[in-house]
Amino acid sequence: KAGVTQTPRYLIKTRGQQVTLSCSPISGHRSVSWYQQTPGQGLQFLFEYFSETQRNKGNFPGRFSGRQFSNSRSEMNVSTLELGDSALYLCASSVDGAYEQYFGPGTRLTVT
């Protein structure tokens, strides 16, 4: 079974721009979660989607948003990029009702 895939793997953007990251979960997994990983803050939860609905949200500003499609694929969007948004963005999927999550390779976002 194919794992979680994320595109693109690397991205360089300029401050003020917006960016969209994509995630395809493991086949059959309907829950998709997003995390931001930085050296200073570690791994922080952004949000979780299930059946096209956001069920849970972390403590991030409204510039961070996401959505999920009927095929469970998910996207996250960051608007008005700031230098501090430079991070590895990780997507994870899980079977509903199970707590363990399976992670993709991440998208490395650099904001200049």
Place this chain on the structure above:
Amino acid sequence: GNSVTQMEGPVTLSEEAFLTINCTYTATGYPSLFWYVQYPGEGLQLLLKATKADDKGSNKGFEATYRKETTSFHLEKGSVQVSDSAVYFCARAGGTSYGKLTFGQGTILTVHP
């Protein structure tokens, strides 16, 4: 709130040495507990898990036991290899916090030949 605390790192060991990475969690509810490993340039891989008190998770020679009385989930391996060099994260999940894992700060492990 829910939190996870890992031992301060980094940890440097010689090959075949014994490894322990300490992890404690806040005792809110009955969380499921996990260890994840991250190799350079990659995402997180699930290493092992435990879902209730006294459960022992194990995989690839690594073990961790869910200790409710000490709210701990320490990771151990009897004989580390150079290929075990990576960052290790302890995490908890549980309750109605859908799809959210709370992670420790991570411990960098370096194993020398």
